[in-house]
Every structure is written in C-alpha cells, then in structure tokens.
Amino acid sequence: MRKLLLAILLFPAGCATFAADLRSAHDAAHETAGEPAPKAASTKLREFFPESLLWRPELITDENGEAALHFRAADSITTWRVSAVANSARGQLGFGGAEFRAFQNFFVEPDLPPVLTQGDRIGLPVAVYNFQEEEQRVALSLVQDDWYELAGERDRVVKVGAKQVTSVVFDLAARKLGTHALTVEARGEAEGAADAVRRTVTVWPDGRERTHVINTRVSGRTTLSVDVPRGAIPGTARLVCKCYPGVFGSVLDGLEAMLRKPHG
Numbered sequence: 001m002r003k004l005l006l007a008i009l010l011f012p013a014g015c016a017t018f019a020a021d022l023r024s025a026h027d028a029a030h031e032t033a034g035e036p037a038p039k040a041a042s043t044k045l046r047e048f049f050p051e052s053l054l055w056r057p058e059l060i061t062d063e064n065g066e067a068a069l070h071f072r073a074a075d076s077i078t079t080w081r082v083s084a085v086a087n088s089a090r091g092q093l094g095f096g097g098a099e100f101r102a103f104q105n106f107f108v109e110p111d112l113p114p115v116l117t118q119g120d121r122i123g124l125p126v127a128v129y130n131f132q133e134e135e136q137r138v139a140l141s142l143v144q145d146d147w148y149e150l151a152g153e154r155d156r157v158v159k160v161g162a163k164q165v166t167s168v169v170f171d172l173a174a175r176k177l178g179t180h181a182l183t184v185e186a187r188g189e190a191e192g193a194a195d196a197v198r199r200t201v202t203v204w205p206d207g208r209e210r211t212h213v214i215n216t217r218v219s220g221r222t223t224l225s226v227d228v229p230r231g232a233i234p235g236t237a238r239l240v241c242k243c244y245p246g247v248f249g250s251v252l253d254g255l256e257a258m259l260r261k262p263h264g
Helices: 247-259
Strands: 004-012 054-060 079-088 093-101 106-110 115-117 121-130 136-142 148-151 155-160 164-174 178-187 194-204
Touching (some): 106 194, 121 136, 136 164
Antiparallel strands (some): 004 054, 079 093, 106 121, 121 164, 136 155, 136 178
16 A cells, blocks of 8 residues: 555534543532532543644555544544545545544533623523433532623532533623633532533623724835724724735735635
C-alpha cells in the first residue's frame, strides 16, 4: 500500500448524547434551605465547546496507509462524527467516516442564550442528568459574578432519580456589557457525581447602533476626528482603524465576507 494524503474533519453528529469521562476538583461546601449539601466530589471544569473539533487537511500516512493523530478532546457532551478523504500520489481518491462519543454518567447543562441585551431578565434552566444507578441529592450553585444580578438563591439542592433528568431555573438579569462567563457547579452524593460547566454570553447595549465611517488617504502625519453621538451609552463606543498599502489589500480584507454563507 502506498502513502496517502488524508483530510480529517471532526464535527458533532447532531444529537446530544452523553459525553466524556472527565474529572476535576471543587472543595467548597454549601447549605441551602437548611439542608446539608452533598459532600464535595472531584470535578473538572468543562469550558471547551468548539463547533468543529478538528480539521487536519495534510495528514500523511506511512507505507501501510496508517497514521496516528493526537488531539485534545472537547468538553461537549455529544457524539462526534469523523469524516476522512484521502488521495494517493497518482490521484486515486477514497473517503470514509466513523463516529465516537465520550461519556459521563453525571453532568449539568445550563441553557444559556449566546446573546442578551442589557437589562434582560431571564429564567435560566439548568438541567441535571443523573445516569447513575441510585437516586441522589444534588447541590447546584451559580458562581458569583458582577455581570449579572440574581433574584433568589444562588445555591439549590434537588433530588434526581436514578437514570433521570431534572431541571432548576435561576432568575437573573444582565447588567454589565461585554462578553462574560457563567459557571454552574453541581455535586451529588454518589462517588464521581460532580460536574462544573462554564458557558459564555455576550451582553449588548439597550440602544440603537450607529456607525460612522471615514475613508481617506493618509500620507505622513494625519489627524482624523470622530464625533461620539450625544446620549451614547457609556462603555459602548468602539474604534476600529484599518490601514491598507493599496487597493488590493482592501479587496483581500473583504474577500472572506464575500464568500461567507448565506449572503456571500
């Protein structure tokens, strides 16, 4: 068998199943509504959630047509699909595919929208998945942060049956502009029943976006002025400066937007 050039792509298969054998550590103890929280268990913070896990277009096999590929697994709880395309030095083509999944029998998943507007109040559902063999009490906690305001308790204790799913709703309001992280921690009574998830959300200002563009040629020292509109929301102004050596540089900068789906 001859050497082959492989192009490998890993992406979610589309339906969430149950993911990776992950471990890590959190030692804080909480009590909620007079009930003692379950004992702390080791847990890993899950925060790496790529849309595509891997794209490797230049993998070369050995003389037997075999190659080893090492990569960091994502923290996503899903089944991954592997798609591979190969070609030989003579131009012969081949393709193949496979699936694999990571598994964790206890995990939590906050249903956080990717974007909020400043002042939005939402009920944030946090699902608790218990695929272990026994019912257990689970201590849930939102890690405190200054970008949101929480109405109600930050720490909750819920019962989850064996191989069951339940959810808890946290009422919060978006206060601070920018891109922020929300971390949810969970600890159950059974061994290994611990999880921590960090998701990101962008908080947009509650106003109308206004853009002022200046196009000019510069030579030597040049001064340009930009007027900030009256009544602009503090902390929302953003200045972008792009300099091109010629017209062709400007064309290349816009090429990605021209080819992007669905509008390119």
